[in-house]
Each structure stands twice: as C-alpha cells, then as structure tokens.
Amino acid sequence: MFNFKNLGINEKLVSILERDGIIIPTPIQEKSIPLIINNNDIIAEAQTGTGKTLAFLLPMFENIDENSSVTQGLILTPTRELAIQITEEAKKLAEGKALNILAAYGGKDIGSQLKKLKNGVHIIVATPGRLLDHLKRGTINLEALNTLVLDEADQMLFMGFKNEVEAIIKYTKKDRQTLCFSATLNSAVKKLSYRYMINPTEVLIEKESETLENIKQFLIETTDRKKQDALCSVLDKENPFMAIIFCRTKRRADDLEEGLYKRGYDCKKIHSDIPQPKRERIMKDFKNCKFQYLIATDVAARGLDISAVSHIYNYDIPENAEAYIHRIGRTGRAGQEGYTYLFVAPKDMEILKRIESEIDLEIPRMVL
Template identity: 70%
Template sequence: MKKFKDLGLSDEILSILKAQRISEPTPIQQESISLIMDGKDVIAEAQTGTGKTLAFLLPMFEKMSPHVDAIQGLIVTPTRELAIQITEEAIKLKEAKDLNILAAYGGKDIGGQLKKLKGNIHLIIATPGRLLDHLKRGTINLSKLKILVLDEADQMLLMGFKNEVETIIKETSKNRQTLCFSATISSDVKKLAYRYTNDPKIVVIQKEEVTLKNIEQYLIETTDRRKQDDLCRILDETNPFMAIIFCRTKRRVDDLDMALHRRGYNCEKLHSDILQSKRERIMKSFRNCDIQYLIATDVAARGLDITGVTHIYNYDIPENSEAYIHRIGRTGRAGGKGYAYLFVDPKDKKTLELIENEIKLKITRKIPIEVREES
C-alpha cells in the first residue's frame, strides 16, 4: 500500500492532506498521481466517490507555478455543481501554493469572471458552454496551458458537449499534458481521449468493490399510485441522517417535492431548471445538514460528493445498472455503512432483472412496517 509521500508530493501538500485527515491514497490516487507527476497523459476509469478529484488536483498543484503569468491548468467538467465542488477542493490546496483559481460556469455573473480574468489566473475550472463564451470573447488564452483535465468525460458526451470539448482542446497548447477521467470508458470516450492524448497510460479501478461493498440494498415492490405512500412509510421507518431521493424527470422531482413538503418533510429539490444561485444555496444547506432530504434528477446530482449521506431512495428506477451504481454510490463512502432503497412497480420488471443480473445480486425484498402490520 503506497502512502502519499511515496507518490512524489511535496511536504506542503502532505501537510494540507494531514490537516484534512486524508491519510491514505485511494486506488485511483495511487495509480494516477505518479503517472501525472511524470508528465504522462492518462485515461482513467473510476466511479464517483473514489477520490478522482484529488487524483488530478494534487499533481496539478505540484506542476503549476504562481510565478508564471499564464493559465497553466484547465479542468473541464459537465455541470455547474461539479465545477463548484472541484473549485472548493482546489481552494483548500491554496495554502500549499498560492495559485489564482477561477470557476467559470453558466448562471454565475460573467462580469465578475471578466473582472477576475484581468488579473493573473493560473487554474480555471469550467463548464464547456461558459468556457467557449470566454474563448469567443478573447478573455481566456489557453496557448500556454500545461495541463488539461476532462472530468466526467462520459457525462460530457452524454450531455452533447462533444463539439464544444473539441473546440476547446484545439485552443490549447499542443505541448499540454492531457488527463481524461471518466466513470465509464465507452467507445465514444475512448475515441475522444485517444485523439487528443499522446501515448496515454490507462488506469482502471474496478467498480463493484468501490460502490457496493458497504451498501445494504432493499427493494420495495409497489405501484405508481401507491409509491408516494410507500416512500413515506420507508422514510418514517428509516429516518435517515441525510438522504438523496432520485426521480426520473424534473417534473417528477417537482411533484414529489411538493407532496413531501405538504406532509411536513424537511426537503429541497435540485434540477437544472432551478436558478444557479438557489442551487448553490440548497447544496450548501444540504452539506451543512440543514436539509434532510435532497430530491434530485440524475444529471443534477451527477458526481456530487457529499459527506454524510446515509441513505439513497430510488423513487424511480434508473434506466440501467450503471445509473443504479452511480446513484447508490453516493452512500457507503469512506468505509461507512450505506443503505439504498429501490421502488419498483410491475412495468419496471425487465429493467430490474437487467440491473440484478449486472450487479450479480438479487436485491432483498422489503415490506414497510405499516404494511406488514396491516396484512
């Protein structure tokens, strides 16, 4: 088992990790950091919650200089929430090296970003749309870029950002180091990554070990008409510390949020139609444990790493096993125990079979307490 000091990190970085009580590198960090420090291009496959962000941020900080008046690092990520989350992690490392960091994403005042860009920026964390906007305005120059990171590459392609990402890459220095991190390396991700990397090293961290080991999974057989009552019975029975409830669509999130508020539950909703400033407030409240239930779509919650989530409730069945693993992987983190509940009605039977086959597990059927008492 490698330690952080074995990966070539400086004493300043090691000191910050120690202060944050991060004692041992995760598998993705063990495999990636040394390669990145050696200047290799990397294509890495690892689930959300495995420590991917520090796997690229730590070596980036080591390789960038506050004395160079140029943008040296760029991290492109699909959603605003992920951009905010990565920025928060990067700011924690500023004590080791005082790099100027800019988060550039839609929904945030572009005027403030333009003002900040008049200074010397070393690291930019951006969503594709806003970054392209800056490139078109000529307010960002990537010609001296040292390191480019494509984070959650599979999701960027899924969300239709392929053309934007390729346009951005063409604006960067040809001598850059390129890192591609993704939960899954699909054929599309592979094509994109190989086109823009130079003799890349491949890092693959196995999925099931990471996401399922510490999570107890339960299935509630229900109908769409009865689902809301069954969910509330399970919420009352489990009374989680912090939980995320997943719905299929924004409309389903809105309807469930309204219904749970009427029933007196401490909840907030999260999806892409909510104003960015409000989304940031909701996420801050959730992280501070002021909200017990976050009701969200997959896209809004993609990649969010929130400490303390004890329960996941799949109000609507995910479309495939990969989406299921992504959802439930937000609990059972860092060796803690997690609980996942899946609500299934008769029309979901085929999808359920596919999920159970893929994860090689027949999920435990569970009947809510009140239903057991009635029967």
C-alpha cells in the same frame, strides 16, 4: 504504509490532506499521481467517489508555477455542481499559495468572472459552454496551458458536449498534457481521448460494484399511485440523518418535493431548471446539514460527494445498472455503512431484471 509523500506530493499539501483526515491514497490516486507528475497523458476509468478529483488536482499543484500569471491548468466538467465542488477542493489545496483559481460556468454573473480574469488565473474549472463563450470573447487565453483534464468524460459526451470540447482543445497547444477521467471507458470516450492524446497510459480501477459491500440494498414493490405513501412509510421508519431521493425527471422531482413538503418533511429539490445561485445555496445548506432530504435528478447530482449521506432512495428506477451503481455510490463512503431503497412499479420489472443481472445480485425485497 503507502502515503502521499511516497507518490511525490510535497509536505505542505500532505499536511492539508491530513487535516481533512486523508492519509492513505485511494487506488486511482496511487496509480495516477506518479504518471501525471511525470507528465504522462492518461485515460483513467474510475467511478465517482473513488478520489479521482485529488488524483488530478494534487499533481497539477505539484507542477504549477505560481510566479507565472498565465493559465496553466484547465479542468472541464459537465455540470455546474461538479465545477463548484472541484473548485472548493482546489482552493483548499491552494492555502498559503499565491494561486488564482476560477470557476467558470453558466448561470453565474459573467462580470465577476471577467474581473477575476484581469488579475491572471492559474487554474480554471469550467463547463464547456461558458468556457467556449470566454474563448470566443478573448477573455481567456489557453495558449500556455500545460494540463487539460476532461472530468466525467462519458457524461460530458452523453450530455452532447463533444463539439464544444473539441472546439476548446483547438485553443490549446498540441504538446499539452491531457488527462481523461471517466466512470466508463466506452468507445466514444476512447475515440475522443486517443485523438487528442500523446501515447496515453490507461489506468483502470475496479468497478464500484466491487466496493458496494458497505451498502445494504433493499427493494420495495409498489405502484406509481402508492409510491409516495410507500416512500413516506420508509422515511418514517428509517428517519435517516441525511438522504438523497432520486427522481427520473425534473417534473417528478417538482411533484415529489411538493408532496413531501405538504406532509411536513424537511426537503429541497435540485435540477437544471433551478437558477444557479439558488442551486448553490441549496447544495451549501445540504452539505451543512441544514435540511434532511435532497430530491435530485441524475444530472444535477452527478459527481456529488457528501460524506454524511447515510441513505439513498431511488423513488424512480434508474435506466440501467451503471446509473443504479452511480446513484447508490453516493452513500457507504469511507468505510461507513450506507442504505439504499429502490421503489419498483410493475412497468419497471424488465429494467429491474437487467440491473440485477448486471450487478449479479437479487436485491432483497422489503415488505412494508
């Protein structure tokens, strides 16, 4: 049986993984880890939920020198939630090591970040805006950086961070190792990657549509006016253990949270207008199963990996098949069965046709 030791991961890290029930490497880990340990640049295409965070963290920990106080690893990510999630994973792996790990993102008190930086930081997990702020202040030095990771690169470009990413790269040495992980290797991602990489190896993992067999999908035809009633009908019928409800906009999330709360549902919303400390508390409470329904926009939920989520409700139809696959991929993890429901109004029929065509499936209709 193939394991992490075969990939060159040391026994201490292997035992930390085993304690979390992680025994067998996923395809992205199996293909990427040996290349990264050998100091290759890589461009990897893999959906969220395929284990890519460990695919770059494990080899980064293998190559890091904890006796040196300079910053050796930098992970750039598009959202605060993803920065927090990666930092949590990194801190688990750092158990028993004299390693300092800093999460640097907007909305959090910069003073605490500055205090931590004074003691030297080995690994930084950051959003582009806050990191660039530190670089301009001179509070972070990336001259000795060995490994740069661009995580969720497609989303980073989609959110308009191209200029910030390029500005950050200029603060690093030319012979650093660069790793790019993206759900899609579109032309913009490839253009950015190849411009700053040295003979990168492309690592391609099957699309998540290949791994959706654990997810039972349903479609409910309704109207915008009756949509909330339809959703409540399904929630009452299913009563899921934990679920994420996706809305198209912040306003829609606000309205839905208010409506569900009045009806007595145990729910909280998350989107980019909610202050960062509150978002962190909400995510922590959700991970600890303190409430049942998380109402989220796509950007706020990007990269979230919460294994206990059994149901996904697409209150608003996503804009394309890729977004649909990304949303429903939040459930059905690690061999568990997941359930997803898509609520479609008459005006959504064109988008629905395109989604069904691209995923090569006519989503089963459910009559309430």
